[in-house]
Amino acid sequence: MSLPAFPTVAAPTKLHQPPLPPEPTPAAARHSLSFVKPSRSPDPTVLWTCSIARCARNGRLAEAVGVFSEMMRSGVEPNHVTIVTLLSGCAGFPSGSESLGASLHGYAWKLGLVAENVMVATAVLNMYAKLDRVELARMVFDGMGVRNSVTWNTMIDGYVKKGRMPEALDLFDEMPHRDAVTWTVLINGFIKTGHFDKALELFREMQLSGVRPDFVTVIGAISACANLATLGLGLWIHRFVMKQDFKDNVRVCNSLMDMYSRCGCIQYAHLIFEKMPKRTLVSWNTIIAGFAANGHAEMALELFNRMQVEGFKPDGVSFTGAITACSHAGLVDEGLRYFHIMKNVHRIEPRIEHYGCLVDLYSRAGRLEDALNFIENMPMKPNDVVLGSLLGACRTHEDVKLAERLAKYVVDPDPDSDTNYVLLANIYAADRSWDGANKIRRKMKTLGIQKTPGFSSIEIGCNNHEFVAGDKSHPEAECIYKVLDLLSSEMKVWYAPPIIANELHEND
Incomplete structure (x- = not known):
């Protein structure tokens, strides 16, 4: 495959003559000054690399490889940027690119780039991690003579995406210098694996270490608070956000709204929503779902209508919130109407969650046969x-x-x-x-x-x-059970006589 030919330049016509250079002044003529810049031919490696990058960036990986092959046949030597560009293309489109990535790794290794160039080695490592070959990524990592923060973060992220948090944590402990990205990757990893307490513990350690969290880190911490319903810590994080430059960040505000909604403080969520300088469709969906989940159906539907008045087109998530609100309020006909509008007016194909909302709508209204028929169809x-x-x-x-x-x-x-x-x-x-x-x-x-x-x-x-029935693993378990025994004794004093009387009456 050859590079696309550059467009030819048409010869100038009388009507479109290029402007002539100005006549030199006498002073310029005396000193032989030239107004024409010396022309330099562009580096062919740069030209070929740009063409490869253009193909890879647009998802045309096979075409990028074809350009690379043509580059080699033409006798132009690739540099480290060329190799990194192709490796990044393999990482961005992992389907069917493993053999190509391995070939590129071998080629870069023969050139000595893997051992000598940290950018190339990190790109190889990232490619294997994205291809779900974390063991190969670790082999590359261990063989690197020089590593930078990107290298460490890439390897930790590879373990996190595989859900291998112990290995990620071990690598985190070995890392000489941790930045905000390192902490954020690990915190989000614990959130994705459901270890919300550990994520919040790391968030505290991050601040004690003197590393300033960015808005992505804060969003992760807010998400952990939402999943644990820890309102106290959520309020503290909100106060922390108010002192930062990203206090008006839309994603941060959306996360705070979700956290307050899930903690049952829908008024706080509504206050954030009304004060947002800019809202997205996600902002509207979050507050609508929050009001619906907290039993404020009328307010949820009012916001659903207001959203459309302000120029936002509802999507499938918006209709899920509206139908959920109808379900909580027992508005069966209204919920069915929204479902009909979603399908036939907005042409949104219903997903499993929409059908689930309608089953819940019928079930809460006591129309169990209708709910079963709906499931069967x-x-x-x-x-x-x-x-x-x-x-x-x-x-x-x-x-x-x-x-x-x-x-x-x-x-x-x-x-x-x-x-x-x-x-x-x-x-x-x-x-x-x-x-x-x-x-x-x-x-x-x-x-x-x-x-x-x-x-x-x-x-x-x-x-x-957290407490499970019969669990005595809590450090204060002995004291807790003593208090429970005391409460049990108090309850027996107050409620035992009538219970005993009823039992005697039944036995008679």
Whole structure:
């Protein structure tokens, strides 16, 4: 493959003569001054590399490789920028580019660039990490004589994306100098793997170490607070944000709104929303979903309509918030109307979450048959969330027969999930149908499914304390159980006599 030919320049015509250079002044003529700049031919390596970069940047990796091959055939030597450009292209489009990346690695190694050039070695490392070959990335990392902060961060990020947090943490501890990117990568890694407490612990350590968090780090910390519902620490982070240059950052404000909504402080979320100098569709969706989840259906629908008045076109997430609001308020017809508008007016193809909202809409209104019919006619298989909405309604309305009809769907979506199995067994138990309850438990045992223990948590001094039934691992467990025994004794004093009286009456 050859480079595209440069456009030829047409010969000037009488009508379009190029401007003539000015006549030299007498002084200039005496000193032989020239107004014409000396022409320098561009470096051919730079020209070829630019062409390769243009192809790689636009996703045309095969074409970029073709240009590289033509470059080699023409006798032009590539430099380290050429190799880095191609390696970055392989990393950006990992599908089917592993063999090409390995060939480039071998070529760069023969030229000595992997050992001598930290940019090339880091690009090789990044390529292997993006190709999900973290072991090869680590081999490159260990073989590097010189590393910079980008090298360390790339290797840590490779472990994080694979969910291998212990290795990422070990590498983090070995790193000589950590910057904001290093801390942010590790914090977001713990958030993605569900270790929110560890993420917040690292956020505290980051500040103690003197590294200033940027807005990406703060968004991660806010997300951890939202998942743990630690309002105290969330308030502290909000105060921290107000002192920073990024206090009006849209993404930070959206994260704060989500955190307050999930902590039950929808008024604070609304206050942030109204004070935002600039809003995006995500901002509107976040506040609408927040009001809907907190039971303020009227306000959620009012914001949904206001959003459109202000020129924002609703997307699938917007309609999820609107239908959820209708579900919480028992507005079945209104929710169905929004679903119809989404499909037929805005031409948005419904996803599983939209069908789940309608099942929940029918279930909360007590229209269980309609909910089941809707599930049976869905264009996709129901997931645990969809089934859980109707099973919960069956338990509330003590409708065992409908729960049995629904049971055939419970096994199919996610056989490893225990939630709906437990819910179905509890429905049988509440109806004293012990055979049905035992049948479900035997099925769980056969499939190797164990009930996930429930836990309760309480926030004290910006720290979350979790408790599981019978758990004595808490450092203050002895004191906690003494207080529980005291409360139990007090309750027996106040409530035992009438209970005993009823039991005696029943025994008689």
